[in-house]
Amino acid sequence: MRRALYGDGGFFVRPDTGPAAHFRTSVHASPLFAAAIATLLERVDEALDQPARLDLVDVGAGRGELLRGVLAALPPAVAARVAPVAVEVAPRPSDLPDAIAWTATIPSGIAGLLVATEWLDNIPVDIIELDSRLRPRYVLSSPDGTEALDEAPLTPGDAAWLARWWPLDGLPEGARAELGAPRDEAWSAAAGSVTRGLALAVDYGHLRAARPLFGTLTGFRDGKETPPVPDGSCDLTVAVALDSLGVHHQLLTQREALRLLGVHGGRPPIAMASGDPVGYVRALARAGEAAELTDPSGLGGHHWVMHWV
DSSP, rough: OOHHHHSSTTTTSSSSSSGTTOOOOOOOOOHHHHHHHHHHHHHHHHHHTOOOSSSEEESSOOTHOOOOOOHHOOOOOHHHEEEEEEEOOOOTTTTSSSEEEESSSSSEEEEEEEESSSSSGGSSEEEEEEOOOHHHHEEEEEETTOOEESSOOOOHHHHHHHHHSSSSSOOOTTTTEEOHHHHHHHHHHHTTEEEEEEEEEOOEOOGGGGOOTTOEEEEETTEEEEEESSSSSSEEEEEEEGGGGOOSSEEHHHHHHHTTTTOOOOOOTHHHHHHOOOOOOOHHHHHHHHHHHOOOTTTSEEEEEEEEE
16 A cells, blocks of 8 residues: 555656546635635634744645645735645645745644645555454455455554454454554654644544444545555545544544534525625535535545644
């Protein structure tokens, strides 16, 4: 998974049109998402007493779409103090504004807002499956997608994580688990880079009470779900075991979080259509975009994991 996503010729390091050409996230769905993050950044700014430098770090920045949108949505007086940083392994886009720094590693000493939108689901993980004797074994995969089970037992660390966060006791042959320890470590490091402010991860996932029986590994290419073949041609994504992340003070669904930031899918009053037809059409389009972002069966069902410092 690591090689297919981030190795030579990997999915996320290819100099093509970027992830937006292959799958749709909240960032790509509507500028309302960036506007909501801008509102959140303003609240963080107020909580920090409006420092001279306000950090804004986007982890897994794609081609910088979120940072561009947030900067455009901020009041000029706030935007002038923002130090935007894109953290991404792909090459810097040629059209990215000079004001946005581009780096492959998360900076330290962040005072402001760190946001990671659908980043954790692309942190590579090992997959475990119960064999015919109901023993947990690593799933091995070749570049053509052919799978087999390793005969070796799990390492003590992986066995301990599995027992605590994704127990497979009593489940049938073929039941799977996805070892989330690398995500736990990645989120702990990302949140730990914030010295004052907020670390926010936005992603889809599940809790221990409702783990998926056969796991969540899948692929995306050209806007469609596809078999997760680890050859670098498609995105490989695995839902996040949200409760194992550990480092967070608050866990909300995206629907809840966006409503607190003023985004909802309510339709404009029909009377507006006769008095201001152009405004009505714009408000209707905005309501449709908000509805997609807050749909509990879609993007609205994603979770916001928040760690305040």
